[in-house]
Amino acid sequence: MSVDARDARVFFVDPGRCIGCQSCVQACTECDTHRGRSMIQLDVLDRARSPQTAPVVCMHCESPTCAEVCPADAIKRTEDGVVQSARKPRCIACNNCVLACPFGVPKMASSLDLMMKCDLCYDRTSVGLKPMCASVCPSQALAYLTPDELARLRPAARPVNTFRFGAQAITTKVQVLVPRGAPVEVIDVTAAMHEPSLGHEVAAEVFDAVLEGADAPEGRS
Amino acid sequence: MSDEQPPEGSAPAARRWPEPPLELETIRRFGPHRVDARSARLTAARADERLVKTHCCFCGQQCGVQLVVSGETVVGVEPWYEFPFNQGMMCPKGVKRYLQQSHPDRLLRALERDPGSPGGFRELGYERAIQRVAGEIRRLQERHGPECIGMLSGASLTNEKAYLMGKFARLALRTPYIDYNGRLCMVSAGSGNKKAFGVDRAANPWSDLLGAEVVLVSGANVAECAPITTNYIWQAREHGARVIVVDPRLTPLARTCDLFLPVRPGRDTALFAGMLHLMIEHDWLDHEFIERHTVGFEAAAAEVREWTPRRTAEVTGIAERSIVRAAELWGRAKTSFLLHARGLEHHSHGVKNVLSAINLVLASGRIGRASCGYGTITGQANGQGGREHGQKCDQLPGGRDISDPEHRAHVAAVWGVPVEAIPGPGVDAYELIRRIDRGEIKGLLSLCFNPLVSLPDSGFVRQALQKLEFFVAIDFFLSETARLAHVVLPGSLQEEDEGTITQVEGRVIRVRKAVSCPGEAREDWRIVQDLARALDRAAGFSFTHPREIFEELRRASKGGVCDYSGITWEQVERELGVFWPCPAEVPPGARRPAANGTPRLFEPGSWNPIARGAGPFFFPDGKARFHATPHTGPAEDTDDAYPILLTTGRVVSHFLSGNQTRRIGPLIDHFPEPRLEIHPRLAERLGVADADWVTVESRRGSCTLQAWVVRTIRPDTVFVAYHWGGRRSINQVTNSAQDPISKIPEYKACAVRLRRAEGPPEHAQRLEPQQ
Numbered sequence: 006m007s008v009d010a011r012d013a014r015v016f017f018v019d020p021g022r023c024i025g026c027q028s029c030v031q032a033c034t035e036c037d038t039h040r041g042r043s044m045i046q047l048d049v050l051d052r053a054r055s056p057q058t059a060p061v062v063c064m065h066c067e068s069p070t071c072a073e074v075c076p077a078d079a080i081k082r083t084e085d086g087v088v089q090s091a092r093k094p095r096c097i098a099c100n101n102c103v104l105a106c107p108f109g110v111p112k113m114a115s116s117l118d119l120m121m122k123c124d125l126c127y128d129r130t131s132v133g134l135k136p137m138c139a140s141v142c143p144s145q146a147l148a149y150l151t152p153d154e155l156a157r158l159r160p161a162a163r164p165v166n167t168f169r170f171g172a173q174a175i176t177t178k179v180q181v182l183v184p185r186g187a188p189v190e191v192i193d194v195t196a197a198m199h200e201p202s203l204g205h206e207v208a209a210e211v212f213d214a215v216l217e218g219a220d221a222p223e224g225r226s
Numbered sequence: 227m228s229d230e231q232p233p234e235g236s237a238p239a240a241r242r243w244p245e246p247p248l249e250l251e252t253i254r255r256f257g258p259h260r261v262d263a264r265s266a267r268l269t270a271a272r273a274d275e276r277l278v279k280t281h282c283c284f285c286g287q288q289c290g291v292q293l294v295v296s297g298e299t300v301v302g303v304e305p306w307y308e309f310p311f312n313q314g315m316m317c318p319k320g321v322k323r324y325l326q327q328s329h330p331d332r333l334l335r336a337l338e339r340d341p342g343s344p345g346g347f348r349e350l351g352y353e354r355a356i357q358r359v360a361g362e363i364r365r366l367q368e369r370h371g372p373e374c375i376g377m378l379s380g381a382s383l384t385n386e387k388a389y390l391m392g393k394f395a396r397l398a399l400r401t402p403y404i405d406y407n408g409r410l411c412m413v414s415a416g417s418g419n420k421k422a423f424g425v426d427r428a429a430n431p432w433s434d435l436l437g438a439e440v441v442l443v444s445g446a447n448v449a450e451c452a453p454i455t456t457n458y459i460w461q462a463r464e465h466g467a468r469v470i471v472v473d474p475r476l477t478p479l480a481r482t483c484d485l486f487l488p489v490r491p492g493r494d495t496a497l498f499a500g501m502l503h504l505m506i507e508h509d510w511l512d513h514e515f516i517e518r519h520t521v522g523f524e525a526a527a528a529e530v531r532e533w534t535p536r537r538t539a540e541v542t543g544i545a546e547r548s549i550v551r552a553a554e555l556w557g558r559a560k561t562s563f564l565l566h567a568r569g570l571e572h573h574s575h576g577v578k579n580v581l582s583a584i585n586l587v588l589a590s591g592r593i594g595r596a597s598c599g600y601g602t603i604t605g606q607a608n609g610q611g612g613r614e615h616g617q618k619c620d621q622l623p624g625g626r627d628i629s630d631p632e633h634r635a636h637v638a639a640v641w642g643v644p645v646e647a648i649p650g651p652g653v654d655a656y657e658l659i660r661r662i663d664r665g666e667i668k669g670l671l672s673l674c675f676n677p678l679v680s681l682p683d684s685g686f687v688r689q690a691l692q693k694l695e696f697f698v699a700i701d702f703f704l705s706e707t708a709r710l711a712h713v714v715l716p717g718s719l720q721e722e723d724e725g726t727i728t729q730v731e732g733r734v735i736r737v738r739k740a741v742s743c744p745g746e747a748r749e750d751w752r753i754v755q756d757l758a759r760a761l762d763r764a765a766g767f768s769f770t771h772p773r774e775i776f777e778e779l780r781r782a783s784k785g786g787v788c789d790y791s792g793i794t795w796e797q798v799e800r801e802l803g804v805f806w807p808c809p810a811e812v813p814p815g816a817r818r819p820a821a822n823g824t825p826r827l828f829e830p831g832s833w834n835p836i837a838r839g840a841g842p843f844f845f846p847d848g849k850a851r852f853h854a855t856p857h858t859g860p861a862e863d864t865d866d867a868y869p870i871l872l873t874t875g876r877v878v879s880h881f882l883s884g885n886q887t888r889r890i891g892p893l894i895d896h897f898p899e900p901r902l903e904i905h906p907r908l909a910e911r912l913g914v915a916d917a918d919w920v921t922v923e924s925r926r927g928s929c930t931l932q933a934w935v936v937r938t939i940r941p942d943t944v945f946v947a948y949h950w951g952g953r954r955s956i957n958q959v960t961n962s963a964q965d966p967i968s969k970i971p972e973y974k975a976c977a978v979r980l981r982r983a984e985g986p987p988e989h990a991q992r993l994e995p996q997q
């Protein structure tokens with residue numbers, strides 16, 4: 006399949022859809038190139054208050070910080086914008102990329118002395134298949150779509166691929182879906198870190214109302 | 227049976243059972259042990275790998291998957307993008323399921339109980355085991371009559387196996403006493419659907435969720451128990467649907483829904499009564515539909531007259547404004563879809579709950595059309611087909627009634643036996659256990675059922691099973707229940723046999739054999755045929771391939787409500803599934819089923835064998851039924867001694883009694899052992915902190931586990947998942963009160979008390995979490 010056809014599909018993350026099932030994580034560990042290790046992380050935001058979870062995949066930055074800080078030039082970005090795992094002969098396991106990536110994606114496989122990260126299932130996407138995580142995701146919080154499919158399947162959403170971390174602005178190949186009407190052009194990640202997890206107010210509000218119910222379950226227990 | 231009868235088992239007799247034994251030796255020998263990865267994969271040449279298009283073996287969604295097979299080993303899974311229901315999607319169970327095959331715990335030979343052998347069993351040859359089982363059955367039946375043998379079967383079996391088990395019990399064992407574990411799953415939905423619509427199947431394919439303006443999800447933790455349905459609901463939302471979730475817990479689906487109704491467990495009928503009350507008050511009714519296509523509206527309306535928002539709020543514990551808002555959203559919608567599952571159905575009034583939900587659908591008139599739907603979410607793989615073809619105690623194939631002379635005559639003709647050879651109705655699975663306890667049933671054959679983990683009040687179940695004079699279990703892993711058997715016959719995994727399954731939407735699909743049975747293990751249908759032969763009752767049990775069983779099933783179901791007579795395996799393969807009803811013949815003028823059967827029920831002008839053109843519903847007059855459903859709470863409500871409600875359910879990484887998933891390392895790690903979800907307010911009052919060990923106790927038994935302090939549950943309710951056995955089983959605590967009609971047990975509400983435990987219990991120190 007040609008590079009053009011491959012480019013026609015884009016990887017989207019829609020955090021509002023995530024249900025925390027870990028299918029993505031489990032499927033990622035099945036890849037032959039990193040068997041038993043997941044290159045995706047599922048973050049549980051604040052389980053005491055909300056069931057909210059968020060999948061963290063490599064965003065495949067246009068100017069990848071991981072590659073920029075690599076002293077051994079081990080991290081390559083393909084022509085079609087996929088930032089690959091460190092090349093084994095070059096990687097010196099210095100951990101620079103692990104510390105520098107603003108999204109916290111690269112992981113050091115200490116037993117192998119090798120940095121490993123998501124390469125967008127290059128073995129699959131390069132032959133026209135969807136990445137494993139976006140294939141299995143039961144809520145399609147991770148989705149790999151053509152522009153047509155995006156328009157048809159996500160009429161209520163809009164893609165954003167610029168992020169701000171303090172002073173640093175980053176543009177990525179992977180795009181995040183936000184509600185169509187939301188006035189968001191750039192996702193300010195530093196600010197978002199201080200927001201309570203979604204569903205938190207619901208839990209507080211609804212279950213507090215429960216206590217006032219005249220059935221007064223609380224009073225009896 | 228009338229609705230007025232009190233539920234069974236509700237007497238508050240204080241009884242306690244001994245703690246389950248730790249069974250360290252048995253576990254050491256037979257597991258559950260964990261397997262983490264298939265090391266073969268890394269070394270195997272990819273060239274010898276093949277892909278087998280089949281389905282996941284677990285839940286009723288029945289995701290299409292491709293198993294990656296190398297020789298006789300399943301080494302992985304690959305998405306099957308073309309299968310229309312899931313298009314490659316899978317939950318973590320589907321991704322890791324392949325690890326159950328070639329598992330070190332797999333039973334390869336028959337076992338015979340022997341206290342002197344390691345783990346309490348010694349191996350014996352397959353043929354000797356069959357002869358021994360047949361001999362014991364013959365001996366018991368000669369002494370006590372044929373009815374002293376019972377049979378418990380399961381809804382994860384293919385249609386072919388389920389059909390054969392019903393036939394085997396009636397003709398080879400000659401006993402009325404067969405029932406199945408769908409009794410813990412689909413029976414309230416089934417009874418409700420039959421009473422209201424005359425037929426028991428999801429009314430619509432899931433694709434009808436698209437375009438629904440409102441999706442009402444009641445008592446269904448969709449994200450964890452029916453994960454693929456999540457995408458359908460989110461797709462509906464992309465197109466503008468409002469999502470309403472009714473649940474005592476803020477589930478992952480509820481987190482971002484439009485309206486969350488945190489119902490107090492056991493009060494669902496009250497909620498739906500309150501909503502119908504408001505629909506009537508505001509005239510949000512489809513009068514024409516009610517007039518032309520239903521009966522019983524007046525009685526249902528009279529019943530809800532008293533259910534003002536105020537009273538509904540008082541009983542359900544849901545804020546009045548939320549109830550009003552729910553009625554408004556539902557009442558004003560032009561299209562809608564209502565989904566429910568065990569949260570609504572696992573009650574001593576589960577059928578009433580279902581009927582009161584259906585009342586909302588009928589009052590709106592939104593059924594039988596595109597984007598206007600209703601469905602109950604099937605739990606087990608073949609929760610649908612498994613409840614249609616005769617392994618239910620009162621049923622014959624095709625959804626026929628074992629007490630109906632015409633139905634009996636049809637099936638007797640297909641089976642080639644006199645009508646009298648078919649015994650009458652038996653009893654439900656829990657009553658079957660009670661009859662074992664009373665000594666009326668002395669021998670038991672079980673397969674695909676792990677009642678010691680899955681039935682409520684498991685202390686009672688254990689001591690009853692221990693009274694059996696002879697117990698034979700067919701299993702692929704030694705389940706907790708099979709540990710009590712005298713003989714265990716090695717059965718087959720789903721990937722070791724051919725057959726069909728009917729998934730959640732009523733779509734018949736093909737499961738394919740990927741590998742052969744290992745060792746002396748056999749396909750379950752071969753095992754029971756071998757038993758029939760050894761009993762000298764081989765007539766009607768000489769099938770050589772599941773396909774031949776399906777051909778007989780087609781004839782047996784012909785003319786019944788669940789009519790498969792027009793379905794062939796080729797058609798199922800070609801169409802990627804065929805929805806029943808799919809009759810081979812319809813009368814002149816009636817609409818023929820499409821190539822893929824009948825995806826949507828109750829369409830205007832549709833034909834069915836009961837109404838015969840009188841209307842779209844499966845009653846002689848073609849009309850659906852409203853039901854007056856007076857509210858009743860749980861059989862065991864809270865009181866001063868037991869002031870907290872316990873509700874139970876599932877987690878995404880395990881399946882039912884865990885006999886398979888508790889042997890798969892990555893699924894164990896995801897959720898290693900049960901925890902007790904408790905709201906911080908209740909926890910604080912009891913002096914319980916997160917991760918503290920707590921003992922949860924009812925009148926029946928107790929369970930000690932770690933607290934999980936979360937604000938996502940009602941403060942008057944605690945939740946525990948039920949996938950574990952032994953001392954980790956929450957079913958030591960639950961109540962065996964049953965619905966008077968469906969006989970489903972009340973897993974979703976019983977009264978408990980809680981106290982902080984001194985520290986970790988013995989089992990936590992001596993056993994691995996999954997054991």
Ligand code: SF4
Nearest residue numbers: 282285288289317320
């Ligand atoms: S358990 Fe159900 S949802 Fe999960 S993969 Fe299997 S069939 Fe699909």
